[in-house]
Amino acid sequence: MKSIVVQQPERLVIEERPLPQPGPGEVRMRVSRAGICGSDVHIWHGHNPFARYPRTIGHEFFGHIDAVGQGVDAARIGERVVGDPVLSCGHCYSCQVGRPNVCRELQVIGVHRDGGFSEYITLPAKNAHQVPASIADNEAAMIEPFTIAANICSQLQPAKTDIALVYGAGPMGLTTIQALRGVYGVKRIIVADRIDERLAMARANGADCTINNAKDDLGAALAQQEARPTLIVDAACHPSILPQAIALASPAARIGIMGFSAEPCVISQQEITSKELSIFSSRLNSNRFPMVIEWMSQKKINPTALITHQFAYTDVLDAMEVFEKDQKHCCKVLLTF
Template sequence: MASVVIEKPGVMRRQETECQPPEAGEVCIQVEYAGICGSDLHIYHGANPFAVYPRVVGHEFVGKIVAVGEGVDPGRKGERVAVDPVISCGHCYPCSIKRPNVCENLVVLGVHRDGGFADFVCVPATNAWPVPRSIPAEIAVTIEPYSVAANVTQRTGVYPNDVALVYGAGPAGMTIIDVLRHVWQVPVIVIDKNEQRLEKAQRCGANWVFNNSHGSVAEFLQQQKLLPTLIIDVVCHPSILEEAVTLISPAGRIGLLGFSASPSSVIQQELTRRELTLYSSRLNCRMFSTVIKWMEQELIHPKNIISHVFDIQDIDSAMHLADSKADGVCKVLLKFPHTSE
């Protein structure tokens, strides 16, 4: 089988490897589509502190079950499934309180264990979520990124009278904007430095957009008479958290999606004076079923975030484009030759 391997930071190649049969409790999936995530690019650049090399990357993927291991219902063969990349131990403290996404023994497909940039991949059967026939594979591949948006909004909570502010209108930011506007139906302010991304955010439902390379976010909010009660930081530059603390309403919530190794100089007085709450969010905590329901009900709009589709043979071009952040680029997908759609 063919797979895309990142040997070490900056070194990526396609290679042929033997297709291994699934172990007990596993299924073997013939991959149809995979999505390129910022995390994959971070692994390529050596900027993901959790990655183990060499690694077949890819944690956003969908395909069909072609083989099952011992203990798995043979009737699952032929199912189209989306794969949750979060593999947890089930017995540590986080798992015991239903937080498997921060399991003490966490394994993430495409990071700690080979992922979906391959013709075939074996995963735990419990991580393979059946996709209804009404959801095509090209849409189902976005279940994982939408599960990340579902997770952070579940962590922070979204109230009917919220005014949300989202820092970042890239692929992750766009899923959050979609969820906030069309699932939770709250007004959304979007901050970014890329005009085309801001235009796309507006087309996808953002109520207000502002380019913070052109001026002060605080002044913009003041001019518009806006006071955000919920801020979600997708960019995660240390300065953004410092700014968010000064912009948000008393009793507001701040969600952090991503990670930075650099410290933020947050003034504790501001946190306590207005009783702010900070929520960090990693991956997703069993949110696939929720996102699948949203897709069935057409509450979210994955087509709006998909900008490019490349054949897997063109992986170099696809990764380069996704990394370029060029105008018009949002979610870049990889299509495999045995895709049935």
């Protein structure tokens, strides 16, 4: 089989690898679609501290079960499935309280073990979620990105009365905007980004108002609109954002952080406590696949609106370059196998 492998930082190749056999409790998936994420680019460039090389990348993947291991019902062969990349131990404290995404022994498919940029992949049967026929193949490949939005929203508990401010109109921000609008019916959604074309994408995906915070002072723009955000999502992940979000937030607001910046930031305890703000962080997803599959089945979200490019897997280098460099026009890139 063919697999897309980062042999070492900056060296990405397509290799011929042996066809994997599913172990006990596992299934084998014949991959047909896979989405490129920023973390794949980071592994390619050697910027992900968790990755070890060589590594088959890819954690957004969809296909069909074509073989099962011991203990798995053979009736599952032929199922259309999407893979949850979160692998957890099931017995540590985090797992016991329903947060396997921060398991003490966490492994992520495509990071800690080989991923879905391959013609075939094996994974635990419980991580292969059946996709109904009403969800098209390209849409199914978008389920994992929407689980990231589902995870932060499940913590923030958006309400129809909220005024939401979303920092960043990249893939994480846009999936969150769609969820806030289509699933939770949030009253008003304001989006800040530094690229006008991304702000246009935000409006197309449900934002009521957009602000280019490279050109305009965000605080002044919000004050002019008499908008005091009650819910803030940081999907841009710059260390300057959290202190500003705390300053701009309404009393009793909730703030959600989706990023992984290692750079420090300085925040004021007084500003947090005086407003009694709630600050949440979110990593990956904690069993949100059924939730997102239901959203898609009920047409509450529109995943195809985010798919801007599609490439054959043999053109993966071109696809990665477009995803990384064309921030004005590119949102989600799918590979076909």
